[in-house]
Amino acid sequence: MQQRSFSGVSQSPRSPSKQPPYLAVSVTDPAKMGNGVQAYISYKVITKTNLPEYQGLEKIVIRRYSDFVWLRDRLFEKYKGIFIPPLPEKSTVGTNKALSCAEKFRFTAEFIEMRRQALDIFVNRIASHHELQQSEDLRIFLQADEQTMERARSQETGIFKKKPADLMQIFKDVQSRVSDVVLGKEKPVEESNPDYEKLKRYVFELEDHLAEAQKHAYRLVKRHRELGQSLSDFGRAVKLLGACEGEALGKAFSELGTKSEMLSVKLQKEAQHLLMNFEEPLKDYVRAVHSVKGTIAERAAAFRQHCDLAETIKLKEIDLNKLRLTRSERTVDAEHEYEELKADGEEARRRFEMIVRLMNEEMVRFQEEKTLDVGLAFHEFAKGQSRLANAIADAWRSLLPKLEACSSS
């Protein structure tokens, strides 16, 4: 497999885009399609590229969420060992239990935008991954017309597609295996690589930490909204009080109330900014760790298969030798089977070792990517908070001379 790296959608913030090969994708223009129960959101996926495998310099297709899911599932199947970029959750239910019904409704427009952003990031990560970007499934996704896409989507049934329930079971197995190893229980058919054990532990613990951080980040968004609301109510009440008092004092109250209401708006804005640029990236990080866990499960499965086959081959060899000794007529067949098994075994071993190799590379890429993503999220967080605090200080400061004037009069 040729390694092609191009910097159209690059990982490092500093490398400029070069003329040679590029592949730039964007997900835009969410639109509601259909009615009632069958309504869904469609997105425009715009591809700009000069790669020969792609038709033309620019292509626009319409895709819906389940198309993205198809792409992800295919990549997960084909590129074992690689951490496939995560998708945003299917629906709002279960993602944030803190949401009330009213809020769920209120977030519809916000939800759509968040999802669009997440899907855009998803496709871009695939397009900039040196392995994944060469996938044919990606090409189909980016170029096929809607009917072809629909056909491809509906063909994905049963054997190839891992249902979420299966994945969960695999996670549980891996988790129990990890804890067993941690507890010192010996279980057969498990890698005994200490570095790998450490890595698995790291991944699981990381997820817990991140989930907690994301929970607090979401709460912080809510706090901003609540503070905004109470500032608005307070401002209104203060203005009414000012109307009672009249004269200079009344005016002072009135101005205070107005500032309060103005700051309320700023707080709501900041809440939104926080949601999109800080909480969402943290959620994305959690999803990415899930993806890593998926790969860990795949590796375990591959290892098990490899071991099982090795076992089977050993047994078969014993059988075969027995047969050879007894000069049975089944010997020839048995030898065929043995050879086939050995080939399978070799294949399984190779698959497993590739996963191991890829995972090691992926871990490095993953950590670097996350440092950049999280770094940016931190920057946005800090910038937003600083901006908000300064706006608050400025607004209140502007009142001081007026208040001074009141008291001297």
Add this chain to the structure above:
Amino acid sequence: MMGSENQEAHPHASREEMQSLILDDTSSSTSQSFSSYRSAMTTLSESHHPLSVPIATSPAESDPLLSPPPPQHRHLQSPKSTSNPNMQPPLYFADVGEVNGIESPSPSQSLEKSSPFSRSSSSSSSSSTEYIKIAVSNPQKEVQSSNKIVPGGNTYVTYLITTKTNLPDFGASEFSVRRRFKDVVTLSDRLVEAYRGFLIPPRPDKNVVESQVMQKQEFVEQRRVALEKYLRRLADHPVIRKSDELRVFLQVQGRLPLAASADVASRVIDGAVKLPRQLFGDAPSTIGPQDAVQPAKGGRDLLRMFKELKQYVANDWGGSRPPVDEEDKEFLEKKERLRDLEQQLSNASQQAESLVKAQQDMGETMGELGLTFLKLTKFENEEAVLNAQRIRAADMKNVATAAVKASRYYRGLNAQTVSHLDTLHEYMGLMLSVHTAFSDRASALLTVQTLLSELSSLNSRAEKLETSSSKRFGGDKSRFRKVEELQEAIRVTEDAKNCAAREYERIKENNRIEIERLDAERKADFLNMLKGFVTNQVFYSEKIGSEWAKVAEATSGYVKE
């Protein structure tokens, strides 16, 4: 003016400093005695939060007036802090590297928050050197020696009340007494009776239920703070500070010599006993002048109450104009205005509470976020295999530190906000006093009206009797006697009416003066509240902003062009 002391007063303050502090009308009482606010304050100062900063306290128990425990100590330990608000901020952040310098809350502003509403005017120079400083401390359990009803003792708490003053009436400059809460209730009741028409500060709640629910110590401390605040307010009131009742309460050792208003049961019994005699004419049924200057109270004056009730009904529904009307239009307008004010105050007070809660929540969540990131940082550093992890851990630590600092600033901001917006709550409480003062006036008026009606009916009876006399023989002696009796009753009632009228006028005047004072002081207090609130917001927002700006700067490299 200078009724209350400044708790920030340094033990070594020079005399001039002391005086200037006093003259500037310092008050440190920010504790609040309305239960609706209690929860906000209690959760606010729950100091088991991992982020709360332990601050060293100075041992100062000897003289509660000169060197009380420093305010920040109270802040963390008691649900109701009584610290000088604007001086608070820097002391909170001892280990965040803040210096004890007050930048934006300027000293003049910070010293101006006085206990609302009861500052005496600072215009007269003679009163400018008068002061009463009161401190309540040292709660102790005592056992009451058995009384008739409950065998064995029952325990109650007494408080040490220390006064420093230079008012001549007291005859001494420094003294202490021990009083229990019941004594305070007595004092309050006596003042309300004696100073009709005045705006008397509302006394702390009795809180029978809460005292059983709350931890004893917490409750006692809350009560101590509330008592101190109440007594200071009394001492700030220009008229009440000179009252006998207060003097006796503060000074006389041993049992409080103020007669408690008799309990309702015995009064009702008393009145019910008198009533039949009054109805059958055996006992004097007229209201004497000495009674006319008191409102009809409970049981003793059942007959009088019936009469006044009859008058009241006649006023409202009778259609006939009462002899004396509340014709003071200005008063009615003021009353309306104050009713409006009360409503808006209540509303604003509620919203202020919500604001405080929202700020508190913000601070808490920010702190939790910071702690979570700190844990993550530690984790990444421990598990780091790649450099990317260490870089990320370093970034995270920056953010975590800023978040924790911001959280502390929010707590500081909120503590100050609470004490400033407390003014709203205090004036809301004062509305109760306004109601009382107005109802004093109304009942005095009712007494006058009743007496006038009585007078007119007596007069018409006398007239009838006199005109009918010329037609009868032999009944002269008894008629003559009856006429004389009537004349006597008329004279007495006339006197009573005059007294009542004078009392009414007096109360009207008290009302007027007090309302004026209320308006003036309220304006000043509200203005201070606004200034304090705004200054506070500016101060903390700047601090928070600069912390985050640092982090934004440090992470600016991650921005994609």
